[in-house]
Amino acid sequence: MSQVVPVALSEGRDYQIQIGSGALSTLGEQAKAVARSSRVVVLSQPGIFRRWGQQVQASLEEVGLQVDTLCYPAGEHHKNLRMIGRLYEGLYELTPALDRKTLLVALGGGVVGDMVGYVAATYLRGLDYLQVPTTLLAMVDSSVGGKTGVDFREGKNLVGAFHQPRAVVIDPNVLTTLPRREVRAGLAEVVKYGVIQDPELLGYVTRHAKPLQAIDPEAIAHVVARSCQLKAEVVTADEREETGLRAILNFGHTIGHALEGATHYRRYKHGEAVAIGMVSAALIGEEAGVTPREVTGALREALEALGLPQALPTDISDEALLALTARDKKAVVGEARFVLAEALGAVRLCPVPLELVRSGLVRHRQEV
Ligand SMILES: NC(=O)c1ccc[n+]([C@@H]2O[C@H](COP(=O)([O-])OP(=O)(O)OC[C@H]3O[C@@H](n4cnc5c(N)ncnc54)[C@H](O)[C@@H]3O)[C@@H](O)[C@H]2O)c1
Numbered sequence: 021m022s023q024v025v026p027v028a029l030s031e032g033r034d035y036q037i038q039i040g041s042g043a044l045s046t047l048g049e050q051a052k053a054v055a056r057s058s059r060v061v062v063l064s065q066p067g068i069f070r071r072w073g074q075q076v077q078a079s080l081e082e083v084g085l086q087v088d089t090l091c092y093p094a095g096e097h098h099k100n101l102r103m104i105g106r107l108y109e110g111l112y113e114l115t116p117a118l119d120r121k122t123l124l125v126a127l128g129g130g131v132v133g134d135m136v137g138y139v140a141a142t143y144l145r146g147l148d149y150l151q152v153p154t155t156l157l158a159m160v161d162s163s164v165g166g167k168t169g170v171d172f173r174e175g176k177n178l179v180g181a182f183h184q185p186r187a188v189v190i191d192p193n194v195l196t197t198l199p200r201r202e203v204r205a206g207l208a209e210v211v212k213y214g215v216i217q218d219p220e221l222l223g224y225v226t227r228h229a230k231p232l233q234a235i236d237p238e239a240i241a242h243v244v245a246r247s248c249q250l251k252a253e254v255v256t257a258d259e260r261e262e263t264g265l266r267a268i269l270n271f272g273h274t275i276g277h278a279l280e281g282a283t284h285y286r287r288y289k290h291g292e293a294v295a296i297g298m299v300s301a302a303l304i305g306e307e308a309g310v311t312p313r314e315v316t317g318a319l320r321e322a323l324e325a326l327g328l329p330q331a332l333p334t335d336i337s338d339e340a341l342l343a344l345t346a347r348d349k350k351a352v353v354g355e356a357r358f359v360l361a362e363a364l365g366a367v368r369l370c371p372v373p374l375e376l377v378r379s380g381l382v383r384h385r386q387e388v
């Protein structure tokens with residue numbers, strides 16, 4: 021069964037998220053519907069392209085599109101301006117030269133999607149692009165909403181742009197080749213939606229932890245569609261994180277991003293860092309008198325069921341983490357702001373005095 025989730029935006033930039041088993045073979049039609057010329061460039065990673073690229077290319081060519089493909093090594097430690105330079109080089113070398121009506125296709129996980137999105141936002145001052153996510157994390161989160169960019173030094177996603185895709189095409193079949201650790205990491209972002217927006221989804225994920233990890237089609241279809249709906253609602257209401265509403269999607273990311281940066285993007289999957297960061301946010305919220313203990317309990321129960329990490333690493337000090345939170349994009353004049361949960365399904369962005377953040381981290385180390 022296929023589903024369509026609309027993303028409503030201003031200035032005719034609305035787009036659709038197409039979700040369905042076999043959707044890859046309809047990619048050509050989706051691309052044709054939005055393409056402003058017949059020129060398409062698919063950007064991916066060698067491993068992903070080897071497995072899924074032929075299907076993508078065939079579907080695009082079938083509808084008469086002219087397809088070039090470019091593959092680069094990815095992984096979070098390649099999500100930086102050096103790799104963006106290599107992507108620009110690859111596009112520059114194509115003949116005939118690309119024009120501004122060229123459509124890019126990001127085929128991959130969140131790293132590919134964020135980088136190709138940033139290239140689309142900047143090359144020739146802006147190209148159209150499609151998101152074709154191949155990880156669960158990218159299906160439930162990164163392919164939707166137009167946040168693009170790269171890491172800069174220890175600053176996670178510090179350089180980037182808002183640039184919405186013209187469509188998102190999700191084929192859950194591609195998850196059959198995804199390693200279990202990556203599936204679990206994707207589920208961390210689903211837990212996030214459960215805490216911030218939808219307690220029912222949190223209960224569902226906790227109860228269906230096993231089938232979800234085993235990529236049961238029905239359970240996966242449910243969490244992908246629901247997550248896309250929830251994210252689309254937020255993006256429609258606050259596309260560029262101006263009112264503070266979109267910031268709720270950053271629950272767990274203040275400490276999560278600091279952990280990724282402090283470990284040079286090589287130790288944790290993004291979802292794993294977010295899992296640990298959500299536990300920190302819950303305990304900091306308790307210290308601030310905002311988060312009830314039951315919320316922390318429900319969050320930890322979900323993470324436990326999914327086998328996601330919860331403990332802070334012993335070799336990274338709280339001071340090192342705090343220094344990085346001061347550079348977080350939500351910080352104001354160097355003061356970190358945290359998304360804290362007042363109840364399951366209700367969160368808000370709060371400035372938190374440094375001593376309460378510290379005591380939250382101390383409790384995190386003592387209790388988890
Ligand atoms: N823009 C956003 O709104 C947003 C939201 C959430 C996360 N992100 C970003 O997304 C990134 C994390 O994305 P991710 O978890 O997808 O990581 P990723 O892109 O690094 O992919 C994880 C791994 O899975 C492999 N892979 C991808 N698809 C596969 C498949 N079908 N079969 C087998 N292997 C496959 C990749 O080669 C990679 O090794 C982070 O950089 C994070 O900051 C962005």
Ligand SMILES: O=C(O)C(=O)C[C@@H](O)[C@H](O)[C@H](O)COP(=O)(O)O
Nearest residue numbers: 161165167176177266269270273349
């Ligand atoms: O889409 C958003 O907005 C999010 O915050 C989703 C997050 O899961 C994602 O990791 C995002 O890239 C973080 O955004 P950032 O602005 O903190 O870099």
Ligand SMILES: [Zn+2]
Nearest residue numbers: 209273290294
């Ligand atoms: Zn995230």
